[in-house]
Amino acid sequence: MREKGFAFDLGVVLAHLPEMLGAFGLSVAVAVAAMALATAAGLLVAVGATSRWRVLVALCFAHIQVFRGVALYVLIIWVYFGLAITLQVNIAPTPAGILTLALLDSAYLAEIFRTGLQKVDRGQREAGAALGLSDGAILWRVVVPQAVRSMIPAIGNQFTDVLKDTSILAVIAVPELMYTSQSLAQQTYRPFEFYTVAGVLFVIGVSVITYAVRVAERRVRRGAVRGVVAPAGVPMVTSVSGREPGEPPRMEDER
Amino acid sequence: MSFDFDIVLRTLPAMLQGLVLTVEIAVWGFVVAVVLGLLVAVLGLARYRTPRWIASAWLALMRGVPLLVFMYWVYYGLPQLTGATIGSFAAAVVALGLTGSAYMGEVFRAGLLAVDPGQQEAADALGLPRSTAFWRVVLPQAARFMVAPSVNVFVGLLKGATIVSVIGVADMLYIAKKVSVQTFTPFELYTTAGLILVVITVAVALLGFVVERRLDRGRVRHA
Amino acid sequence: MTANTPGDDVLVRLRGIRKAFGANVVLDGVDLDVRAGEVLVLLGPSGSGKSTLLRTVNMLTPPDAGTVEFDGEVLVPPASRWPWAYRRQSARLARHRREMGMVFQHFNVFPHMSVLRNITLALRSAQGLSKADAEAVALERLRAVSLAEKASAYPDSLSGGQKQRLAIARALALAPKLMLFDEATSALDPELVKGVLDEMRALAGSGMTMIVVTHEIQFAKEVADRVVFMEHGRIVEEGPAAQFDEPREQRTREFLRALSS
Ligand SMILES: Nc1ncnc2c1ncn2[C@@H]1O[C@H](COP(=O)(O)OP(=O)(O)OP(=O)(O)O)[C@@H](O)[C@H]1O
Ligand SMILES: [Mg+2]
Numbered sequence: 001m002r003e004k005g006f007a008f009d010l011g012v013v014l015a016h017l018p019e020m021l022g023a024f025g026l027s028v029a030v031a032v033a034a035m036a037l038a039t040a041a042g043l044l045v046a047v048g049a050t051s052r053w054r055v056l057v058a059l060c061f062a063h064i065q066v067f068r069g070v071a072l073y074v075l076i077i078w079v080y081f082g083l084a085i086t087l088q089v090n091i092a093p094t095p096a097g098i099l100t101l102a103l104l105d106s107a108y109l110a111e112i113f114r115t116g117l118q119k120v121d122r123g124q125r126e127a128g129a130a131l132g133l134s135d136g137a138i139l140w141r142v143v144v145p146q147a148v149r150s151m152i153p154a155i156g157n158q159f160t161d162v163l164k165d166t167s168i169l170a171v172i173a174v175p176e177l178m179y180t181s182q183s184l185a186q187q188t189y190r191p192f193e194f195y196t197v198a199g200v201l202f203v204i205g206v207s208v209i210t211y212a213v214r215v216a217e218r219r220v221r222r223g224a225v226r227g228v229v230a231p232a233g234v235p236m237v238t239s240v241s242g243r244e245p246g247e248p249p250r251m252e253d254e255r
Numbered sequence: 256m257s258f259d260f261d262i263v264l265r266t267l268p269a270m271l272q273g274l275v276l277t278v279e280i281a282v283w284g285f286v287v288a289v290v291l292g293l294l295v296a297v298l299g300l301a302r303y304r305t306p307r308w309i310a311s312a313w314l315a316l317m318r319g320v321p322l323l324v325f326m327y328w329v330y331y332g333l334p335q336l337t338g339a340t341i342g343s344f345a346a347a348v349v350a351l352g353l354t355g356s357a358y359m360g361e362v363f364r365a366g367l368l369a370v371d372p373g374q375q376e377a378a379d380a381l382g383l384p385r386s387t388a389f390w391r392v393v394l395p396q397a398a399r400f401m402v403a404p405s406v407n408v409f410v411g412l413l414k415g416a417t418i419v420s421v422i423g424v425a426d427m428l429y430i431a432k433k434v435s436v437q438t439f440t441p442f443e444l445y446t447t448a449g450l451i452l453v454v455i456t457v458a459v460a461l462l463g464f465v466v467e468r469r470l471d472r473g474r475v476r477h478a
Numbered sequence: 479m480t481a482n483t484p485g486d487d488v489l490v491r492l493r494g495i496r497k498a499f500g501a502n503v504v505l506d507g508v509d510l511d512v513r514a515g516e517v518l519v520l521l522g523p524s525g526s527g528k529s530t531l532l533r534t535v536n537m538l539t540p541p542d543a544g545t546v547e548f549d550g551e552v553l554v555p556p557a558s559r560w561p562w563a564y565r566r567q568s569a570r571l572a573r574h575r576r577e578m579g580m581v582f583q584h585f586n587v588f589p590h591m592s593v594l595r596n597i598t599l600a601l602r603s604a605q606g607l608s609k610a611d612a613e614a615v616a617l618e619r620l621r622a623v624s625l626a627e628k629a630s631a632y633p634d635s636l637s638g639g640q641k642q643r644l645a646i647a648r649a650l651a652l653a654p655k656l657m658l659f660d661e662a663t664s665a666l667d668p669e670l671v672k673g674v675l676d677e678m679r680a681l682a683g684s685g686m687t688m689i690v691v692t693h694e695i696q697f698a699k700e701v702a703d704r705v706v707f708m709e710h711g712r713i714v715e716e717g718p719a720a721q722f723d724e725p726r727e728q729r730t731r732e733f734l735r736a737l738s739s
Contacts, residue, residue: 203319
C-alpha cells in the first residue's frame, strides 16, 4: 500500500465523481420513496393505534414495537436472503430495499404521529366541539395543524436516518452510494478516497435536510406568533431566570 | 416448507457466542460515545466561539455519516492513510463510538439544559468554583433527564452493531450466514438471529424503563 | 457583627447602573449606596427592575454600564477572551460572592443533596473546610433556623418555608457581609411566611447588612432603615422607613395604596 502514497488522490475521485453523484441520487430517491410510503403507512398505523377498536390498537402497537426493535440490517437480510429465497419470490434489490426501509420507517413515523396527536391539549378538542365544529374539522383544522408543528423536528430526524440507512442496502447490492463506493474502492484500491467522499456526500445530504427542517420550523413558529395558536413545545419566554429570551442557559456565569 | 429446528439447535451455541461479541462491541462503542459525547456537549455550551464551533462541526459530521460508511472508512480507508491496519473489532468500536458521540452529545446537552437555571445561579451566588458547580450541582441533576435517552442511544448502537459482520467480525449473523450457506437453511437461522436480537433490544429498552422508574422512586422515597 | 446602628462606611456602592434586555431598558442609571449594617428595602411595581438591580450587586446579571463596588473593590464580571484570565476573573468574583449571601424567591436549594450537604458543599469545596468542621458549622446554622433534625433529609421532604430557611442557613454559613433577599416569601403559602420573616427579622436585628426586595409592607416598615422606591428602572424616591407614611412622590403614594388595599 505504501507505494501508492498516503496523500488523498483527488484525480481518481474526480474521474469517478459522476458515478458517485449518480449513486447518491439513487440514495436520495430511495430515501424519498421509502419516506413517502412510510408516511402513508405510518398515518394509518397511528390512526389505528388511537382508534376505538382494541384489536386494531393492539396490532398497531405491535407493529410499532416490533419494527422499532428490529435492526435494518437484520430485517433486510431476513427478508432478502431468508424469506425471499425460501418462498422463491424473485424481487429486485432496489424495490426490496425500499419496501424494507418503508416498513421499518412506518413504525417510527407512526409513533411520531401518535404522540404528536396526543400531545395536543385536550382543551383544544373540547373548544372545537364547544364551537360546534364537526369531528373532521376538529381533527384537520384544530388538532393536526398544532400537532404538525411539534412533529416537524422528529420527522426531519427520521428523514435523515432513512437517508443514512440507505447505505445498508449495499448488502443486497442496491447500487446506491455505499455500494458504488465499495466497488470503486475495490477497483481502484483507493478505499480512503471513496469512503471519504461517500461520507462527505452523506454529511451534505443530512445537513441540507437539517437546515430545511430548521427553516420549516421557524416558518411555522412565525406563523403561530402571527396567528392565535401557541405552538406546542415552545415554552413562553419568562424572565425569572435572568436569561435573554431565546438564549440558552449557560453552564458558566453570564458574560 | 418446513422449519428445520435441528439446525437451529445445533448452531445456537455458536450463534450465542457471536451474540456476546456484538454486545461487547455495542458496550465499548457506548463507552466511547459517552466520553466523546460529554466532551462535545461541554464544548457546545462553552462561552467561547471556537469550542462551540468545533462542537457543531463535530456533530454535523458524526450525525451525517452513516455507521456503515464509518466502519468501512475506519477499517479499509484509514489503513491506506496510516499504513497501519486496525482489527475489525476495534474498527467496529471506533465507528460505533463516533456515531454514538453525536447522539450522546445531544443527550448530554439537552439534559444539562433541562436543569433549572436557578441551580446554577444558586451555585454562582454561593461563590462555588465553576467545576464544583458543574460536577456537583448541575450534572447530577441533569443525569435524571439523561437515563432514558441514553438507553435509547445504547439500543440504537446495539442495533447498529448487528452490522459488524460486513467487516469480518464473527458475530451471530456471520455465523448464521456461514452455516446457512453450507446447509441452505437461511430462513431458519436468520429468523432465529432476528428474534434473538429483537428480544435483546426490547429487553434493554425495558431495563432502561425500570432503571428510570427506580431513580424517580428513589427521589420520592427521600420524601 | 457590627452594632445595630448603620455605620458610615459604605459596603455597596452602585454608580450609573444600566441594563437593557434587547430594547427593554430595565435599569436606567441607578446610583445607590448601602452602608454596613444597614437594612435597605427595595419597593416598586412589578417589572420596575428590583430583581435585576439586586442581581447586579452579585453580578448574576452584570450591568451593561456602571460600576458595582463591594467592600471597597470594584466587581468585574468575568469577560476575558482568554481562558486563564477568565478563570482568574471568575475566581475573584466567586470570592466576593462568598461574602454576599443571596436568597431567591424559588429557594434554589439543591434537591439532590441532603439538607446538611446543601450547606457543607460551599464550605468544603470553596472555603476548604474539613468534613467535620464543615458539618459542625452547618449543624449550628441549621439549629439556628430550627432545621437541625432535618439534617439528613432531602429538600423534597421539606415545606416551602423550611426550604427557604435552609436557603438562608446555606447563605449564612459562609459568614457573608451582605445578604440579598429577592421576594423570599412570595412563593410561600401564607401560613409559612411568618417563619421566614422571623429569620429575616432576627438577622436584621443582629446587624447584618441587607438589601431586601419584598411586598410584605408591614415587615418592610418594621425592619427597614431606609426604603427605596423604583419605577421604570430608576429610583423615584428614597428615604428613612418613616417615609412609608408620608411619601413625597405621587407615584409612590399610589403604589403603596395599591399594595395595602
Ligand atoms: N433575563 C431577562 N431577559 C429579558 N428580560 C428580562 C430578564 N430579566 C428581567 N427582564 C425584564 O426586565 C424587567 C424588570 O424585571 P425585574 O425582574 O427586575 O422586575 P421586578 O421589579 O423584580 O418585578 P417583580 O416585582 O415582578 O419581580 C421586566 O420587564 C422583565 O421582563
Ligand atoms: Mg422580581
